Amino acid sequence: xxxxxxxxxxxxxxxxxxxxxxxxxxxxxxxxxxxxxxxxxxxxxxxxxxxxxxxxxxxxxxxxxxxxxxxxxxxxxxxxxxxxxxxxxxxxxxxxxxxxxxxxxxxxxxxxxxxxxxxxxxxxxxxxxxxxxxxxxxxxxxxxxxxxxxxxxxxxxxxxxxxxxxxxxxxxxxxxxxxxxxxxxxxxxxxxxxxxxxxxxxxxxxxxxxxxxxxxxxxxxxxxxxxx
Numbered sequence: 001x002x003x004x005x006x007x008x009x010x011x012x013x014x015x016x017x018x019x020x021x022x023x024x025x026x027x028x029x030x031x032x033x034x035x036x037x038x039x040x041x042x043x044x045x046x047x048x049x050x051x052x053x054x055x056x057x058x059x060x061x062x063x064x065x066x067x068x069x070x071x072x073x074x075x076x077x078x079x080x081x082x083x084x085x086x087x088x089x090x091x092x093x094x095x096x097x098x099x100x101x102x103x104x105x106x107x108x109x110x111x112x113x114x115x116x117x118x119x120x121x122x123x124x125x126x127x128x129x130x131x132x133x134x135x136x137x138x139x140x141x142x143x144x145x146x147x148x149x150x151x152x153x154x155x156x157x158x159x160x161x162x163x164x165x166x167x168x169x170x171x172x173x174x175x176x177x178x179x180x181x182x183x184x185x186x187x188x189x190x191x192x193x194x195x196x197x198x199x200x201x202x203x204x205x206x207x208x209x210x211x212x213x214x215x216x217x218x219x220x221x222x223x224x225x226x227x228x
Contacts, residue, residue: 019048022048023044023048026044026047026048026053027044029053030047030053030056033056033057034057035059035061036066038066038067038216039059039061039065039066041212041215041216042059042066042194042208042209042212042213042216043055043056043059044212045208045209045211045212045215046059046196046205046208046209046212048208049204049205049207049208050202050204050205050208052200054200055196055200055205058196058197058198058200059194059195059196059197060186060194060195060196060197061193061194062186062189062192062193062194063192064192065167065192065193065194066194066213066216067192068166068167068192069141069166069167069169069192069213069216069217070213070216070217070220071166072139072141072166072167073099073101073141073213073214073217074099074217074220074221076099076100076101077099077100077101078099078101078139078140078141078166079101079102079103079104079136079137079139079140079141080096080101080102080103080104080140080141080142080143080210081103081104081105081131081136081137081140081141081142081143081165082103082104082105082142082143082144082145082203082206083105083107083124083127083128083143083144083145083146083147083150083151083172084105084107084145084146084147084203085105085107085108086145086146086203087103087105087143087145087203087206087207087210088103088104088105090203090204090207091103091207091210091211092211092214095211095214095218096214098218099214099217101141104131104134104136105127106126106127106130106131107123107124107127107147108123109127109130111130112126112127112130113126115129121149122147122149122150124146124147124149124150124153125149125150125152125153127150128150128153128154128157129153129157132157132161132163137154137157137163137164137165138163138164138165139164139165139166140165140166141165141166141167141169141210141213142154142165142167142168142169142170143169143171143206143207143209143210144168144169144170144171144172144206145171145172145173145201145202145203145204145205145206145207146172146173146202146203147172148172148174148176148177148178148180148181149177149181150172151168151170151172151181151182151184151185152177152180152181152184154168154170154185155181155184155185155188158188158190158191159188159190164190164191165191166191166192167191167192167193167194168185168191168192168193168194169193169194169206169209169210170182170185170186170193170194170195171194171195171196171201171202171205171206171209172201172202173199173200173201173202174199174201175199178198178199178201179197179198179199182195182196182197182198182201183197194209
């Protein structure tokens, strides 16, 4: 099991104790896993967010995913581009601000809706295209938890237009193209990714994964400062 210190947002000892006990219960019930010490805190926080142990196994990582995400955060100023507002609302703004990061989503913008209607596509597709036009996808951490078509469009932008996010957290939930979209993003080798295989997923899990990455970045930052 991981011995990495997980930075917590709990502000009271009682809250910290509950979180610590929750992680201990998860570790005890899982008993074993095939993840690296860097990957497991992410999977564990996802299990903690949904009380679903299936994520031990369904969660899959590009070999460079964790390092790419932490490095982008430590570099400072990396955009977080999401498919829906729920991800932006769920992320801790103080923790993002610590690394100079801001969230972006365009799913309800009037121009996005108009383009989707004119071109007979989804709003999610047009939202990814807008993020690309604004230059927000380069070096970004992209979190997709709701719309498989957003992930499919992102894969196209990577393959055909040279878009290079720092990391793709692809976890859309659903029955139409959800599993296929995650397999598609994981089949390319240019951009690091983490996905949940199959139909399961959701914005809550993207938020959990990103909070775990933020915790890893904070822990590394503190370690570097202590050594320096």
